[in-house]
Amino acid sequence: MTSAAQFSPATSSFWNDTGKSGITSWVFSTDHKRIGLLYLYSVLTFFLIAVSLGALLRIELMAPGRTIMGPQTYNAVFTVHGVLMIFLFIIPGFPGAFGNLIMPIQIGARDVAFPRLNLFSWWLYIAGAAIIVTSLFTGGGPPDTGWTFYVPFSERTGTNVSLAVFGVFIVGFSSILTGVNFVTTIHRLRAEGMRWGRLPLFVWSVYATAWVQILATPILGITLVLILAERVLGTGLFDPTKGGDPLMYQHLFWIYSHPAVYIMILPGMGVISDIIPVFARKPIFGYKMIAFSSLAIAGAGSLVWGHHMFTSGMSDNAVLIFSFLTFVVAIPSAIKVFNWVSTLYRGSISLEAPMLFALSFILLFSIGGLAGLILGAAATDIHVHDTQFVVGHFHYVIFGGAGFAFFGAMHYWLPKFYGRRYHERTAVIAWALLFVGFNITYFSMMVLGMEGMPRRYYDYLPEFAPLNLVSTIGSWIMISGLILMMVNLFRGLFRGEAIGQNPWGGATLEWSVPTPPPTENFIEEPVVTHGPYDFKGAGIP
Amino acid sequence: MTQPTHKDYAGAKLGMWLFLFSEMLLFGGLFLLYGVYLARYPQEFTTASRHMHLFFGTLNTAILITSSMLVAMALTAIQRNQRRLTLWLLGGTIFCAAVFMFNKYLEWSDEFGRGIYPNSPKLAAGPPGESVFYGLYYLTVGLHGLHVLVGGTVLTVVAVRVWRGDVHAGDYIWLENGALYWHLVDLFWIFIFPLYYLVL
Ligand code: HEM
Ligand SMILES: [Cu+2]
Numbered sequence: 001m002t003s004a005a006q007f008s009p010a011t012s013s014f015w016n017d018t019g020k021s022g023i024t025s026w027v028f029s030t031d032h033k034r035i036g037l038l039y040l041y042s043v044l045t046f047f048l049i050a051v052s053l054g055a056l057l058r059i060e061l062m063a064p065g066r067t068i069m070g071p072q073t074y075n076a077v078f079t080v081h082g083v084l085m086i087f088l089f090i091i092p093g094f095p096g097a098f099g100n101l102i103m104p105i106q107i108g109a110r111d112v113a114f115p116r117l118n119l120f121s122w123w124l125y126i127a128g129a130a131i132i133v134t135s136l137f138t139g140g141g142p143p144d145t146g147w148t149f150y151v152p153f154s155e156r157t158g159t160n161v162s163l164a165v166f167g168v169f170i171v172g173f174s175s176i177l178t179g180v181n182f183v184t185t186i187h188r189l190r191a192e193g194m195r196w197g198r199l200p201l202f203v204w205s206v207y208a209t210a211w212v213q214i215l216a217t218p219i220l221g222i223t224l225v226l227i228l229a230e231r232v233l234g235t236g237l238f239d240p241t242k243g244g245d246p247l248m249y250q251h252l253f254w255i256y257s258h259p260a261v262y263i264m265i266l267p268g269m270g271v272i273s274d275i276i277p278v279f280a281r282k283p284i285f286g287y288k289m290i291a292f293s294s295l296a297i298a299g300a301g302s303l304v305w306g307h308h309m310f311t312s313g314m315s316d317n318a319v320l321i322f323s324f325l326t327f328v329v330a331i332p333s334a335i336k337v338f339n340w341v342s343t344l345y346r347g348s349i350s351l352e353a354p355m356l357f358a359l360s361f362i363l364l365f366s367i368g369g370l371a372g373l374i375l376g377a378a379a380t381d382i383h384v385h386d387t388q389f390v391v392g393h394f395h396y397v398i399f400g401g402a403g404f405a406f407f408g409a410m411h412y413w414l415p416k417f418y419g420r421r422y423h424e425r426t427a428v429i430a431w432a433l434l435f436v437g438f439n440i441t442y443f444s445m446m447v448l449g450m451e452g453m454p455r456r457y458y459d460y461l462p463e464f465a466p467l468n469l470v471s472t473i474g475s476w477i478m479i480s481g482l483i484l485m486m487v488n489l490f491r492g493l494f495r496g497e498a499i500g501q502n503p504w505g506g507a508t509l510e511w512s513v514p515t516p517p518p519t520e521n522f523i524e525e526p527v528v529t530h531g532p533y534d535f536k537g538a539g540i541p
Numbered sequence: 542m543t544q545p546t547h548k549d550y551a552g553a554k555l556g557m558w559l560f561l562f563s564e565m566l567l568f569g570g571l572f573l574l575y576g577v578y579l580a581r582y583p584q585e586f587t588t589a590s591r592h593m594h595l596f597f598g599t600l601n602t603a604i605l606i607t608s609s610m611l612v613a614m615a616l617t618a619i620q621r622n623q624r625r626l627t628l629w630l631l632g633g634t635i636f637c638a639a640v641f642m643f644n645k646y647l648e649w650s651d652e653f654g655r656g657i658y659p660n661s662p663k664l665a666a667g668p669p670g671e672s673v674f675y676g677l678y679y680l681t682v683g684l685h686g687l688h689v690l691v692g693g694t695v696l697t698v699v700a701v702r703v704w705r706g707d708v709h710a711g712d713y714i715w716l717e718n719g720a721l722y723w724h725l726v727d728l729f730w731i732f733i734f735p736l737y738y739l740v741l
Contacts (some may be wrong), residue, residue, distance in 0.1 A: 113549065113552050113556060114556060117556075176560075176563050177560075179559070179563075180556050180559040180560050180563070181556070183555075183559055184552050184555050184556040184559065187552070187555060188549055188551065188552035188555065189549075189552075214559050214560075214562055214563050215562060215563070215566055216566075217563070218563045218564065218566040218567035218569075218570070219566055219567075219569070219570050221567055222567050222568075222569075222570035222571060223570065225680075225684070226570075226680070229659070229676075229680055233659040233660060233679075234659055234660030235659040235660065235676035235679070235680060236659070236660065236672055236673070236676055237574065237673060237676050237677065237680075241669075242664075242665065242669055242672050242673070242676070243578075243582070243585075243668075243669025243670055243671075243672050243673040244669075244673060244676075245577075245578075245581075248574060248577060252570055252573075252574075255570075
C-alpha cells in the first residue's frame with residue numbers, strides 16, 4: 001500500500017518552521033502538532049515506568065509468599081502503577097497526544113481554538129506529574145492506598161498521600177482545560193463543508209470525551225480537595241467519629257472515575273472507527289449510530305458509578321438501579337461492536353499492523369465488556385468483587401481496549417508526522433507477542449478471581465500457584481512484544497522507509513495534506529466535499 | 542508561529558461558558574454533600590445554622606450583588622467607549638471584592654474565637670451533625686473565597702488592560718469573560734447564603 005515517494009521535507013513542514021531551535025522550539029510551541037508530540041513522549045515515559053512496575057507486581061505474584069518484595073512495598077508498587085497508568089498515561093494520553101495531533105487537521109483547522117491554553121495544559125500536566133513523582137520520594141514515601149485513595153485508610157496512612165493527591169488535582173485541571181479547548185475547537189473551527197455529519201468518527205469521540213473531561217473532572221477535583229482537607233484540617237466529612245460518612249467518598253470518587261473510563265476508551269473507539277474502514281476498503285457501517293452511541297455512552301455512563309459499590313453498604317434499591325443502568329450502557333457499546341463487524345463484512349481486508357490492533361481491540365474490548373456485565377450484575381458481583389477477576393476485567397478494557405487502540409493509533413498516524421514508517425513484518429510479530437502474552441496474563445487472572453483470589457495482596461493460598469505462574473510468564477511474553485513494538489516503531493519513524501502523502505489510502509483530511517504536515521496544516525484553506533469514509537469521493541481507488 | 546489575525550469572539554465566549562460549567566460541578570460536589578448530610582442530620586443542621594452571623598451574610602450578599610451590577614455596567618461602559626467610567630466601575634467591583642473578603646475575615650475570626658473551626662475540641666465535643674455542618678461550611682465558603690480572590694485578580698488584570706488600551710470598544714472580550722466569571726462567583730454565593738444562613 002505504501003507509495004515509495006521520496007521523503008523530502010517541504011520547507012514548510014512543521015519540523016522546521018520556527019526561527020527558534022532546540023528544546024524551546026518545543027516546550028514553548030503553541031503548534032498543536034508539537035504539543036501533541038510533547039504529550040506523546042511524556043505519557044509514553046510514564047507508561048514505560050508503570051509497565052516496569054506492573055512487571056514487578058507479576059514477578060512478586062509468581063510464587064506464593066514473599067518473592068521479591070514485602071507487603072508494604074507491594075502496596076506502594078500497585079498504587080503507583082495504577083496512578084501512573086490512569087492519571088499520567090491513559091487519561092491524558094488520547095486527548096493530549098492524538099486529540100492534538102489529529103483532530104484539528106481532521107476538521108480542516110489550522111490549530112485548536114486556544115493554542116496558548118493548549119500549551120498551558122501541557123505545562124500543567126508536567127507540573128502535576130512532577131508533583132506526583134516528588135511524592136514518591138519525599139515525606140512518608142510512596143502512597144499505598146491503591147489508585148482509588150479510599151477513605152478511611154487514605155486519611156490515616158502516613159505515606160505521602162497529600163502530595164500525590166495534589167499532583168492528581170493539577171493533572172485534572174489540565175484535563176479540564178483540554179476539554180474546554182477541544183469542544184470550542186470542534187464547534188468553531190470546522191472548515192467550510194465540514195458539517196457535523198462529515199466529522200470523522202475519531203473527532204466525534206474526541207468531542208464526547210471532551211464533554212466528559214469538562215463535566216466529570218471537577219468532581220474528581222473536589223473529591224481530592226476533600227481528602228486534603230481531611231488530612232490537613234481534619235474536617236471529618238468522611239470520618240464516622242466526626243459524623244461523616246466514608247460511603248460519600250466512594251460516591252464522589254466514582255461519579256468521576258466511572259465516566260473517566262470513557263475518557264480512556266471513547267477516543268480508542270474513535271481510532272478503531274477510523275482505522276477499520278480504511279483497511280477494509282469500505283465506508284463505515286452505521287456512521288450515525290457510532291457517532292450517536294459515543295454521546296449516549298458519555299451521557300448514560302455518568303449515571304452508573306454505583307456499580308463499584310455493590311458491596312459497600314448502599315441500599316438495595318440503589319444497587320438495583322445502578323445495576324440496571326450499567327446494563328443500559330452496554331447497549332451503545334454493543335452497537336459500536338456490531339457496526340465495526342458489519343463494516344468488515346465483504347470488505348477487502350488487509351491485515352497490516354494498525355488493522356491487527358483494531359481487530360484485537362474489538363475482541364479484547366468485548367471480553368472485557370462482557371466481564372464487566374458479570375461485575376455489573378449485583379448478584380454475581382458479590383462473588384467476584386475485589387478479586388483478581390476485576391483486575392483481569394479492567395486490564396481487558398483499558399489495556400486490551402484503550403491501550404491497543406493507542407498502539408494502533410501510533411502505527412496508523414505517527415508515520416504521517418515523521419515521514420517514515422516502521423518495518424511491517426516486525427510490527428506484526430510484536431503485535432502477535434503482545435496479543436498472546438496479554439491473553440495469557442489476564443485471562444489467568446480472571447480465572448484466579450473466579451476461584452476467589454483477592455486483588456491487592458502480595459501473597460496467596462498455595463492452590464492459586466500454578467495459574468499465577470502462567471500469568472507471570474504471560475506477562476513476560478507481553479512485555480517482550482511491547483519492547484519489540486516500541487523499538488520497531490520509533491526506529492522506523494527516524495530511520496525507516498519513507499512514505500508518501502497517503503500511505504494507507506484514507507479519505508479523511510489528514511491524508512490530503514503533505515507528509516509531514518506543514519505548520520498551518522493546509523497549504524490552502526480546505527473545502528470539504530465528501531464524507532470521511534467516502535473513498536470514491538476522495539478519489540481513492 | 543503565525544496566529545490567526547482575526548479573533549473569534551463567539552469561540553472565546555463558548556470556551557468561557559464551558560469552563561463555568563466545570564466550575565459549577567466543582568461546587569456541585571459540595572452541594573451534593575450538603576443535601577445528603579442535611580437529610581441525615583436535619584436537627585443538628587438547623588441548630589448550627591442558627592449560630593451563623595446573619596449580619597455578615599446579608600451584608601456580603603448585598604456587596605456581591607452590587608459588585609455584579611458594577612461589572613455589568615463596566616461592560617456597557619466599554620461598549621460605549623467610556624474608558625474612564627469603565628475603569629471606575631471596575632475599580633468599584635474590585636473594591637467590593639476586597640470588602641467582601643474583609644468581612645469574611647471578621648466573621649471567621651469571631652467564629653474561630655468561639656471555638657468553631659475544623660477539628661476544634663468544641664465541635665468534637667458537640668453533636669456530630671453540627672461538626673459536619675461547620676466542616677462543610679468552612680470548605681464551601683473557603684473555596685468560594687478563593688474564587689473571589691481569583692475573580693478579583695482577573696478583574697484587576699482586565700482593568701490594567703483597559704487602562705493600557707488593549708481592551709476597548711472594538712475588542713472587549715477580556716472584560717466580557719471576566720464579568721462572566723465574576724457573575725458566577727456571585728451566583729455561587731446566592732446559593733451558599735440561603736443554604737447556610739437562611740433557610741434552616
Ligand atoms: C505490562 C503491562 C501491565 C502489567 C504486567 C500489569 C500488572 C498489574 C497487576 C499484576 C495488577 C494487580 C495488582 C493487585 O491487585 O494485586 C495491576 C493493577 C492495576 N493496573 Fe496494571 N498491568 C499492566 C498494564 C496496565 C495498563 C496499560 C493499565 C492502564 C492503562 C493498568 C492499570 C492498572 C490499574 C488501574 C491497577 C489497579 C491498581 C490498584 O489496585 O490500585 N495496568 N496491574
Ligand atoms: Cu464503573
